[in-house]
Amino acid sequence: MLESDIAEVTNIEQQANTFPWSRKHFESSLKAGHQAWVFSNDQNEILGFTIVQQILDETHLLNICVKPTVQGKGYGREILNYVIKFSNSISSNIILLEVRQTNLRAQQLYLNSGFNEMAVRKNYYPSDNGSEDAILMAMDLSLMSLFASK
Numbered sequence: 001m002l003e004s005d006i007a008e009v010t011n012i013e014q015q016a017n018t019f020p021w022s023r024k025h026f027e028s029s030l031k032a033g034h035q036a037w038v039f040s041n042d043q044n045e046i047l048g049f050t051i052v053q054q055i056l057d058e059t060h061l062l063n064i065c066v067k068p069t070v071q072g073k074g075y076g077r078e079i080l081n082y083v084i085k086f087s088n089s090i091s092s093n094i095i096l097l098e099v100r101q102t103n104l105r106a107q108q109l110y111l112n113s114g115f116n117e118m119a120v121r122k123n124y125y126p127s128d129n130g131s132e133d134a135i136l137m138a139m140d141l142s143l144m145s146l147f148a149s150k
Helices: 003-016 023-031 075-089 104-112 141-148
Strands: 035-040 046-055 058-066 094-100 116-127 130-140
Touching: 003 023, 003 035, 003 046, 003 058, 023 035, 023 046, 035 075, 046 075, 058 075, 075 094, 075 104, 075 141, 094 104, 094 116, 094 141, 104 130, 130 141
Parallel strands: 058 094
Antiparallel strands: 035 046, 046 058, 094 130, 116 130
């Protein structure tokens, strides 16, 4: 993700989420040096993006989003698989993320990809009713590498 992508990324984020990140969130993430990628089609149209933060041997998935007009076509899975491969390449032991309790579609994607529910963060996200719980999920990459080597 480049600074020149931020306007389109912010637009996609606003289309896809009731409580979206602001342009400033994306600018701050790039300034902080977080890993950020956009995923485009052959016409260079951005279809989705992700931002991760590396903390020691952990990868924190901060944001993953697919343009609403192309959701349900496997792009979310592709982006998530990219994050998993990247995390393995930098020797992360774990990938952590929070997901809205009401975002069942995303939770299913994470569960199907090998993530497990770890905890609930009460009142983590803003919502129309004040706040909403987050499900903390993780993928233990150190265990996966043990199984892969056998």
